[in-house]
Amino acid sequence: MSAALAMHEVRARAQHFANAGAWADATALLLQHEARIREHPPCAALLAESYMRTGRAREAREWLAGVLPAIELSDDRASLRRATVLFGAAHFALGELERARRRFEEAMELARADGDDPLVARSMYNLGTIANITGDRTGALALYRLALSVLQRLGDRQGLAECYHNMAITYRDLGKWSEADELEQRSAEFARDAGQPRIVSIARLGRAKLALQRDDLDFAEATARFAAADFAALGDPVLEAAAKRLAGVACTRRGDYARARELLDFAVTRSLHHEATLTAAESLRSRAELALAEGNRVAARQDAEEALRLFDKLSAVEDLRALQRWISAL
Amino acid sequence: MTLVVHALSESFGDLWPGLAAEAGLRCEVTRTLPRDLDPTRSVVLLAAGGEEAAVPKVARELRASGEVMFAVVVAEAGHRSAAAALRSGADQLFVVPEDLELLRSWLKDAAERLHSGENRRAFAASESRKYRFDGILGASGSLATVLERVSRVIPHSNVTVLITGETGTGKELIARAIHYNGPRREAPFVDINCAALPEHLLESDLFGHEKGAFTDASTAKPGLFEMAQGGSIFLDEIGHLALPLQGKLLRALQERSIRRVGGVRNIAIDVRVIAATHVNLEAAVRAGEFREDLYYRLNVMQVALPPLRNRQEDIVPLAKHYLAKFAAEYGVSCPELSPQAARALRDRAWPGNIRELRNVLERTVLLADTPVLDAQSLEFEASSGDAASGQGAPPVTLTDIIAQAVRQALDACGGNKSEAARRLGISRPRLVRILEGGDAEAGEGR
Numbered sequence: 065m066s067a068a069l070a071m072h073e074v075r076a077r078a079q080h081f082a083n084a085g086a087w088a089d090a091t092a093l094l095l096q097h098e099a100r101i102r103e104h105p106p107c108a109a110l111l112a113e114s115y116m117r118t119g120r121a122r123e124a125r126e127w128l129a130g131v132l133p134a135i136e137l138s139d140d141r142a143s144l145r146r147a148t149v150l151f152g153a154a155h156f157a158l159g160e161l162e163r164a165r166r167r168f169e170e171a172m173e174l175a176r177a178d179g180d181d182p183l184v185a186r187s188m189y190n191l192g193t194i195a196n197i198t199g200d201r202t203g204a205l206a207l208y209r210l211a212l213s214v215l216q217r218l219g220d221r222q223g224l225a226e227c228y229h230n231m232a233i234t235y236r237d238l239g240k241w242s243e244a245d246e247l248e249q250r251s252a253e254f255a256r257d258a259g260q261p262r263i264v265s266i267a268r269l270g271r272a273k274l275a276l277q278r279d280d281l282d283f284a285e286a287t288a289r290f291a292a293a294d295f296a297a298l299g300d301p302v303l304e305a306a307a308k309r310l311a312g313v314a315c316t317r318r319g320d321y322a323r324a325r326e327l328l329d330f331a332v333t334r335s336l337h338h339e340a341t342l343t344a345a346e347s348l349r350s351r352a353e354l355a356l357a358e359g360n361r362v363a364a365r366q367d368a369e370e371a372l373r374l375f376d377k378l379s380a381v382e383d384l385r386a387l388q389r390w391i392s393a394l
Numbered sequence: 395m396t397l398v399v400h401a402l403s404e405s406f407g408d409l410w411p412g413l414a415a416e417a418g419l420r421c422e423v424t425r426t427l428p429r430d431l432d433p434t435r436s437v438v439l440l441a442a443g444g445e446e447a448a449v450p451k452v453a454r455e456l457r458a459s460g461e462v463m464f465a466v467v468v469a470e471a472g473h474r475s476a477a478a479a480l481r482s483g484a485d486q487l488f489v490v491p492e493d494l495e496l497l498r499s500w501l502k503d504a505a506e507r508l509h510s511g512e513n514r515r516a517f518a519a520s521e522s523r524k525y526r527f528d529g530i531l532g533a534s535g536s537l538a539t540v541l542e543r544v545s546r547v548i549p550h551s552n553v554t555v556l557i558t559g560e561t562g563t564g565k566e567l568i569a570r571a572i573h574y575n576g577p578r579r580e581a582p583f584v585d586i587n588c589a590a591l592p593e594h595l596l597e598s599d600l601f602g603h604e605k606g607a608f609t610d611a612s613t614a615k616p617g618l619f620e621m622a623q624g625g626s627i628f629l630d631e632i633g634h635l636a637l638p639l640q641g642k643l644l645r646a647l648q649e650r651s652i653r654r655v656g657g658v659r660n661i662a663i664d665v666r667v668i669a670a671t672h673v674n675l676e677a678a679v680r681a682g683e684f685r686e687d688l689y690y691r692l693n694v695m696q697v698a699l700p701p702l703r704n705r706q707e708d709i710v711p712l713a714k715h716y717l718a719k720f721a722a723e724y725g726v727s728c729p730e731l732s733p734q735a736a737r738a739l740r741d742r743a744w745p746g747n748i749r750e751l752r753n754v755l756e757r758t759v760l761l762a763d764t765p766v767l768d769a770q771s772l773e774f775e776a777s778s779g780d781a782a783s784g785q786g787a788p789p790v791t792l793t794d795i796i797a798q799a800v801r802q803a804l805d806a807c808g809g810n811k812s813e814a815a816r817r818l819g820i821s822r823p824r825l826v827r828i829l830e831g832g833d834a835e836a837g838e839g840r
Contacts, residue, residue, distance in 0.1 A: 071495075072494070072495070072498075076416070104495070105495075106495060106498075106499065139496055140495065140496060140499055141499075142499040142502070142503055143499065165612075166612075169612065169613040172613075173613065173614075176616075179507075180503075181510065182506070182510065202591060202592075202595050203610075206595065206598070206599045209584070209586065209599065209618065210615070210616065210618070210621055212582075212584070213582040213584045213618065213621035213622060213625075214582075214621065216517070216582040216583065216625075217514060217581065217582050218510050218513060218514060218517075219510070219513035219514040219515070219516055219517025219518070220513065220517075221517065240813075243590075252723075256723075257520065282757075282761055283757055283760065283761070286760040286761055287760065290724055290760075
């Protein structure tokens with residue numbers, strides 16, 4: 065009994081760290097007892113989560129590969145469900161999408177058998193995200209719809225807001241803009257109900273992107289400016305930069321170059337300062353387009369080549385190729 | 395949320411407060427059988443260390459008192475006594491200290507279930523407020539008739555409802571109002587647009603599939619009917635459902651059970667079906683595009699939503715509502731409508747109905763720079779006629795106009811015929827006939 069209680073103390077202390085967001089401390093503590101926690105499913109799952117929360121997906125994957133058989137043999141279904149979904153998340157973070165999909169499917173089946181609705185929803189949602197990434201948009205929408213029904217059953221407004229936003233992105237990718245816009249509005253509505261202003265602003269940003277695609281430039285600029293002000297108030301400089309970039313693109317297309325310059329300079333400076341590589345690359349590309357519209361090919365090439373370097377760093381192949389074509393046409 | 399420990403002995407007495415605290419529960423220890431427990435707020439441990447023989451009798455009494463989650467904790471248990479405890483109604487049995495970690499996990503799980511039940515009820519209550527009937531704006535006689543009709547169907551939770559009306563008239567809003575004001579409000583409201591998916595995907599979405607049912611079916615997946623269990627399923631654009639699926643839906647409605655694609659067993663479903671369409675289903679039945687038996691099965695209670703142009707007295711109150719709503723959302727002051735703006739709103743035909751009105755007013759709130767809106771401040775959406783006139787020579791005959799509209803819709807939908815048909819408000823087979831030039835009725839503008 066003393067060994068069990070001692071392990072319980074380890075778990076309680078590690079959980080305390082985890083609850084406080086001190087995941088590095090939780091990891092360090094659990095690693096001190098690594099040999100013993102292999103036989104203790106809740107702690108084994110907690111170490112995997114600590115690895116994931118500290119960006120150590122590779123260690124999480126290796127750890128889970130070693131301990132999952134023992135967890136499967138235990139009677140602790142809750143830890144098994146948790147470990148399985150974490151295994152999927154580790155594969156996902158490492159870009160191993162097919163393995164991630166299989167683990168999330170296992171997690172979903174375990175969760176359905178045990179009536180663990182939050183995990184059913186999370187697994188469906190994760191599977192939807194994988195389907196979307198792999199280009200199976202209709203499959204993604206089907207999974208998101210299933211997740212929505214579980215999230216409603218759980219009364220999880222934040223989950224509903226996030227799921228509707230993801231569905232909106234999928235509809236946007238399918239070119240169904242009015243459906244996507246309706247879903248962004250629904251996402252914002254649930255986010256407001258859930259007291260999640262950041263998700264409200266993300267949905268607003270989504271609507272600005274849709275308006276740009278519809279060439280509704282006034283609406284795009286106005287919505288993006290509102291989103292930028294929201295993100296500034298929320299202390300999120302990267303998303304503020306992303307929103308100002310969109311407003312800047314709308315101004316460029318409308319021919320309002322002075323306003324576009326102000327917005328895009330801000331987006332580039334702010335995103336580079338915060339090392340937000342993707343936003344910086346997109347902002348530089350947008351500023352290059354502005355420079356070209358103004359007739360300044362030298363500045364256009366300069367920004368575009370810097371954006372190219374950043375897309376390359378991100379391995380964003382499609383953006384990279386498109387920008388290369390754009391530069392060669394300069 | 396409370397952990398109620400019914401202690402038959404003193405054993406492990408020092409464990410309970412700590413276990414309850416870890417699970418986020420309040421602890422209450424009692425020596426008498428707890429009665430009238432609220433199963434939505436309590437979980438029970440029957441603590442019987444050293445008093446194992448009494449477990450079956452007390453467990454039976456506890457189970458008889460209600461649906462509360464409860465587990466038995468003992469110091470030792472043979473397989474016979476464990477089986478007896480579970481037969482008596484306990485959800486779980488733990489032998490302490492060996493099973494202490496399992497007991498902790500069970501309690502944590504039980505606490506999460508109590509919390510999610512509470513969240514579910516709070517969610518249902520807030521959605522009910524959002525979709526309450528006195529919150530649906532409008533004083534027109536036509537809307538009052540609709541709402542009166544809807545209010546009669548709400549308590550009858552198994553009655554199928556068919557909502558008809560043009561695009562943008564608020565069919566989904568009414569469907570949600572029926573669900574969230576009715577007895578099924580704590581279960582999901584699941585919606586799907588039948589026009590948005592190809593037939594085989596829609597079938598799998600609605601009814602689910604078993605592992606291996608088709609190439610990509612690497613795992614079994616439930617369908618929306620199963621996921622809506624206890625709640626409502628909203629089948630939007632039902633007029634676009636392919637004929638083979640119409641047969642399956644009819645069977646589901648008649649038998650109140652479904653079978654997954656590739657499955658062999660029937661799964662009972664307890665779901666209210668709410669269908670909606672902007673297609674004239676009676677005409678579709680006459681044209682052989684919609685099954686008559688399904689039409690009658692769906693049309694138990696029909697709710698016909700009037701277009702906004704037939705609710706002229708509702709337009710200005712609705713406009714004021716949306717102006718206030720969007721002003722609050724964007725944190726700007728609410729503009730007022732000048733008499734000229736109000737007249738312009740009333741005079742418009744609103745082909746996109748309430749959705750179009752809402753979009754116009756959101757743009758106005760965002761872009762207007764005056765506190766009082768005149769008619770020029772309102773940016774109306776271009777009608778489909780406006781868009782068509784900008785492309786190519788004007789068509790000569792009605793047949794040409796229809797064919798051109800179909801081709802434009804098809805282009806706008808990236809060649810997706812189902813989607814184009816949905817947008818045009820005609821069935822997919824008819825769209826195909828028009829494209830092939832073989833639609834005899836096209837010239838009649840049906």
